[in-house]
Amino acid sequence: MVSIDDIAKKAGVSTATVSRVLNGTGYVSEETEIKVLKAVRELGYVPHTLAKTLARKKTFSVAVVISKRISELIKSDVGIFYKIILDAIENAASIYKVSVDLVLLEEVITGEHRTYDGYILVGSDASEEEIEKLSRSSKVVLVDHYIDGLRVDSIVSDGYDGIFYITKKFIDSGFNRIIHIHGPLKYYGFRDRYNGYVAAMTKFGKLPLVFEYDDLHEEIDSVLRRALRDWVPEVIICSNDPIAIKVLNKLKLWGYRVPEDVSIIGFDDIPAAEKEGLSTLRVQKVELGVNAVKRINEILSKQSAHPYKQCIYTTYIKRNSSVM
Amino acid sequence: MVSIDDIAKKAGVSTATVSRVLNGTGYVSEETEIKVLKAVRELGYVPHTLAKTLARKKTFSVAVVISKRISELIKSDVGIFYKIILDAIENAASIYKVSVDLVLLEEVITGEHRTYDGYILVGSDASEEEIEKLSRSSKVVLVDHYIDGLRVDSIVSDGYDGIFYITKKFIDSGFNRIIHIHGPLKYYGFRDRYNGYVAAMTKFGKLPLVFEYDDLHEEIDSVLRRALRDWVPEVIICSNDPIAIKVLNKLKLWGYRVPEDVSIIGFDDIPAAEKEGLSTLRVQKVELGVNAVKRINEILSKQSAHPYKQCIYTTYIKRNSSVM
Numbered sequence: 001m002v003s004i005d006d007i008a009k010k011a012g013v014s015t016a017t018v019s020r021v022l023n024g025t026g027y028v029s030e031e032t033e034i035k036v037l038k039a040v041r042e043l044g045y046v047p048h049t050l051a052k053t054l055a056r057k058k059t060f061s062v063a064v065v066i067s068k069r070i071s072e073l074i075k076s077d078v079g080i081f082y083k084i085i086l087d088a089i090e091n092a093a094s095i096y097k098v099s100v101d102l103v104l105l106e107e108v109i110t111g112e113h114r115t116y117d118g119y120i121l122v123g124s125d126a127s128e129e130e131i132e133k134l135s136r137s138s139k140v141v142l143v144d145h146y147i148d149g150l151r152v153d154s155i156v157s158d159g160y161d162g163i164f165y166i167t168k169k170f171i172d173s174g175f176n177r178i179i180h181i182h183g184p185l186k187y188y189g190f191r192d193r194y195n196g197y198v199a200a201m202t203k204f205g206k207l208p209l210v211f212e213y214d215d216l217h218e219e220i221d222s223v224l225r226r227a228l229r230d231w232v233p234e235v236i237i238c239s240n241d242p243i244a245i246k247v248l249n250k251l252k253l254w255g256y257r258v259p260e261d262v263s264i265i266g267f268d269d270i271p272a273a274e275k276e277g278l279s280t281l282r283v284q285k286v287e288l289g290v291n292a293v294k295r296i297n298e299i300l301s302k303q304s305a306h307p308y309k310q311c312i313y314t315t316y317i318k319r320n321s322s323v324m
Numbered sequence: 325m326v327s328i329d330d331i332a333k334k335a336g337v338s339t340a341t342v343s344r345v346l347n348g349t350g351y352v353s354e355e356t357e358i359k360v361l362k363a364v365r366e367l368g369y370v371p372h373t374l375a376k377t378l379a380r381k382k383t384f385s386v387a388v389v390i391s392k393r394i395s396e397l398i399k400s401d402v403g404i405f406y407k408i409i410l411d412a413i414e415n416a417a418s419i420y421k422v423s424v425d426l427v428l429l430e431e432v433i434t435g436e437h438r439t440y441d442g443y444i445l446v447g448s449d450a451s452e453e454e455i456e457k458l459s460r461s462s463k464v465v466l467v468d469h470y471i472d473g474l475r476v477d478s479i480v481s482d483g484y485d486g487i488f489y490i491t492k493k494f495i496d497s498g499f500n501r502i503i504h505i506h507g508p509l510k511y512y513g514f515r516d517r518y519n520g521y522v523a524a525m526t527k528f529g530k531l532p533l534v535f536e537y538d539d540l541h542e543e544i545d546s547v548l549r550r551a552l553r554d555w556v557p558e559v560i561i562c563s564n565d566p567i568a569i570k571v572l573n574k575l576k577l578w579g580y581r582v583p584e585d586v587s588i589i590g591f592d593d594i595p596a597a598e599k600e601g602l603s604t605l606r607v608q609k610v611e612l613g614v615n616a617v618k619r620i621n622e623i624l625s626k627q628s629a630h631p632y633k634q635c636i637y638t639t640y641i642k643r644n645s646s647v648m
Contacts, residue, residue, distance in 0.1 A: 030408060033610050037415035084354060091361035148523060149489035151637040158633060165473035199472060286357050287630050294628075304618075306611050309482060312632040313475040 011039035060300045062293075063103040063116040064089055067125035071104060080271055081285060085122055085143060088289025096297045108134065118296045121145065124188060139299050143292045146188055146309055153299065154309040155292045159189055159267065162281040162314035163196035166237060166265055169316075171204045173324060175234045179209045179227055181247060182239040190239050193267060197237060209233075213243060220246040233262055235322070241266035241273045241280055248276060248321055263322035267314075277320035284312050326367045334363040383423045384624045386617075387440040388413055391429040391449035404595055405609060409446055409467060412613025420621045432458065442620045445469065448512060463623050467616045470512055470633055477623065478633040479616045483513055483591065486605040486638035487520035490561060490589055493640075495528045497648060499558045503533045503551055505571060506563040514563050517591060521561060533557075537567060544570040557586055559646070565590035565597045565604055572600060572645055587646035591638075601644035608636050 008015040013032060020028050021036040028036075064086065066074075073079030074086070086102070093100040105121070107113045109130055118139040121131065128147050134140055135152045146154040163180075170178055180197040183190040194210065201208040213223045224247065227233065238244035244266030248258060256262055266273055269282035291310060298304045318324065328346075332339040337356060344352050345360040352360075388410065390398075397403030398410065410426070417424040429445070431437045433454055442463040445455065452471050458464055459476045470478040487504075494502055504521040507514040518534065525532040537547045548571065551557065562568035568590030572582060580586055590597055593606035615634060622628045642648065 030610060034408065034411055034415075037412065037610075040415065040419070084358065087358055088361070091358075091364065095364070148520075148527075149485055149492050151485065151489065161473055161475065161633070165475065168473050196472075203472075284630050286354060286361075287628075291628070291632075304611075304615070306608050306636060308615075308634050308636040309485070310632050310634050312630060 006043055007036065007039045010043060011035045059097055059099045060117045060297065062093070062098050062100050062118045062120060062296055062300075063108065063113070064100050065103050065105050065108050065119055065121045065126075066123060067105040069125055070123050077271070081268060081283075082122060084285040085289040088286040089120060089122075089293055092290040092293035096293050098293060098297055098300075105130075118300050120292050120296055122292075139296065141292050141296045141299070143288055144189070151307050153295055153307045155288055155295060156192075156309065156311055157189075157283040157288065158311035158313050159193035159281075160196035160199070161311065162267065162316075163193040163237060164200045165196075165314075166281060166316060167197050167200035168204070169324065170235050170263070171200065171206065176206065177231060177233045178206070178235040178237065179211065179233045180237050180239075181211045181213050181223060181227065181243055183243065184212065184214050193239055213239075215243065215246075220250055224250055232256070235263045235265065237265045239267060241268045241270045241278060244278055244280065244321075245272060245276050248278060258321055259323045263324070265322055269317055273317075274319070279319045279322040280317055281314040282317050283314055287312050330367055331360065331363045334367060335359045383421055384441045384621065386417070386422050386424050386442045386444060386620055386624075387427040387432065387437070388424050389427050389429050389432050389443055389445045389450075390447060393449055394447050395428060401595070405592060405607075406446060408609040409613040412610040413444060413446075413617055416614040416617035420617050422617060422621055422624075424617075429454075442624050444616050444620055446616075463620065465616050465620045465623070467612055468513070475631050477619055477631045479612055479619060480516075480633065480635055481513075481607040481612065482635035482637050483517035484520035484523070485635065486591065486640075487517040487561060488524045489520075489638075490605060490640060491521050491524035492528070493648065494559050494587070495524065495530065500530065501555060501557045502530070502559040502561065503535065503557045504561050504563075505535045505537050505547060505551065505567055507567065508536065508538050517563055537563075539567065539570075544574055548574055556580070559587045559589065561589045563591060565592045565594045565602060568602055568604065568645075569596060569600050572602060582645055583647045587648070589646055593641055597641075598643070603643045603646035604641055605638040606641050607638055611636050 004015050004018050008018045011018065013036060017028060017032060018036055021033050066082065070079065070082050074083045090100060103113055105126055119134060120141050120143060122143045124145040126145065128150065131140065131147060131152060132150060140152055142152055142154040144156060146156050167178060180194065182194050185191045185194060198208045211223050211227050213220065236247055238247060244264055248264050251262060252258060258264055264278065266278045266280035269280045273280045328339050328342050332342045335342065337360060341352060341356060342360055345357050390406065394403065394406050398407045414424060427437055429450055443458060444465050444467060446467045448469040450469065452474065455464065455466065455471055455476060456474060464476055466476055466478040468480055470480050491502060504518065506518050509515045509518060522532045535547050535551050537544065560571055562571060568588055572588050575586060576582060582588055588602065590602045590604035593604045597604045
């Protein structure tokens with residue numbers, strides 16, 4: 001059987017270097033990396049990274065971290081989005097031989113907890129400083145959250161791509177009056193979707209028309225009055241399902257026909273979307289959870305150390321609130 | 325041993341549904357998916373997806389597709405970026421039991437080739453229409469390329485994140501006059517990096533100052549004269565290493581001290597960057613290739629069917645062209 005020593009000899013490097021390349025840990029120049037990988041190939045060495053997961057006796061301990069706010073949300077229907085992700089994480093954990101504990105973000109921050117091999121942070125309540133501090137000493141994967149330039153592994157839903165897709169779909173079919181009603185842009189998710197709408201409109205030479213709606217501080221009425229002042233839009237693309245459902249019900253109340261007069265599109269696919277017949281971009285919530293477990297397992301077993309952001313594409317679910 | 329039938333019975337669904345969930349193929353409602361995954365967990369069923377790759381007798385055939393333009397480039401030093409990616413693909417292929425052929429994009433488009441189980445398209449020469457057509461009938465992974473809203477698996481370098489990181493790093497240290505010289509924004513890569521610079525500047529209340537430079541149609545002199553007209557920038561962040569090296573040499577020729585008067589940053593880390601002492605954001609080229617092979621193997625062995633974009637973070641390499 002081919003050993004690491006054989007590879008080191010063949011490549012003319014130390015065994016420590018071979019190990020760094022195979023485990024993806026530490027700095028190795030590209031030239032050296034290629035030399036080692038060539039030796040691996042020529043000698044027919046099969047790394048045991050895949051076999052390792054199967055044969056592994058040790059169980060990695062992983063903290064699944066949510067904020068107090070989310071732990072309150074998941075007690076009711078409002079938190080169904082997070083509930084599905086957490087269920088998926090628990091299920092995937094048993095498959096990947098990872099043991100998971102649900103831990104509060106506030107306890108992780110103050111250090112009132114045992115230490116874990118890895119941390120999966122679910123949701124966007126952790127601040128940049130908190131994530132930076134934790135990631136300096138531990139392996140961290142963010143779910144449904146990303147911080148610009150921090151280079152921490154993230155699994156997110158690709159809101160940019162989803163909203164670009166649906167905006168383009170309507171433009172391609174000859175629609176012109178397509179507007180976007182969005183939540184506060186300080187949140188990564190809303191900003192990402194906003195950028196997708198603006199990119200699609202400008203790419204096809206149309207002026208983006210956007211209306212901000214902060215559901216904590218205003219009624220949908222005033223936003224909709226502004227949006228309808230000069231003409232009735234053919235399509236209203238919303239930042240998320242709760243906003244879209246408010247728009248849908250208010251427009252029906254005001255006597256507009258949906259979808260004949262106006263098509264309404266949401267984002268997320270929460271259970272209420274199905275009940276209300278709302279067309280929406282489904283976030284792959286199960287995939288967010290499963291892929292987070294796969295990723296932390298990869299990192300902890302040193303199968304792929306270089307961090308990345310995984311943006312899972314959405315799926316368009318057409319229901320009765322839109323003509324296509 | 326637990327079988328798929330046992331899971332179907334426990335979850336109260338058909339075996340076809342169980343298979344769809346475990347293989348990630350076809351539409352399954354989230355409710356059903358969770359029911360099946362719960363049964364999987366309660367019965368202690370271990371899917372053989374990981375074992376499958378190890379035990380697999382069959383070798384997947386994968387076409388590694390490059391354009392004629394890139395096939396010419398890799399004959400000289402100019403194409404080193406692609407050469408490294410192609411070498412990494414070839415090496416990873418042997419590890420993941422995938423057989424790869426190098427095929428020309430132009431031949432794939434016209435159908436002058438045998439069919440393959442999967443296609444890895446390297447570089448951004450394939451058009452949206454060409455990619456859409458190929459992905460309708462085959463499994464496709466793009467490398468260093470992404471098409472808005474097309475929802476085809478992509479492995480890219482995160483230019484947005486890298487340029488955001490370095491811009492913020494200089495802002496955090498008190499620098500103010502930070503400008504960006506970028507290539508034509510019709511290319512995804514340049515646009516992505518441009519967005520990272522603009523996002524970082526505006527986030528910290530600074531006015532972005534950008535200069536477009538098309539190296540096919542103009543000299544760097546005229547761009548630099550415009551950039552230096554009113555004051556000398558403290559930091560010039562460039563779209564890629566070739567632009568940065570031109571800027572570096574021209575400014576030295578004009579008598580500026582680098583990095584004392586001005587810091588210059590590139591993007592890519594091509595071999596010339598090391599020779600010229602250029603600080604730059606290294607694109608993880610080996611990772612781009614290796615992860616593309618991992619991804620096509622996952623897709624072909626039905627371990628994870630839902631498509632995503634993987635954005636690999638860059639690594640900052642400080643050399644002599646910058647003060648930090």
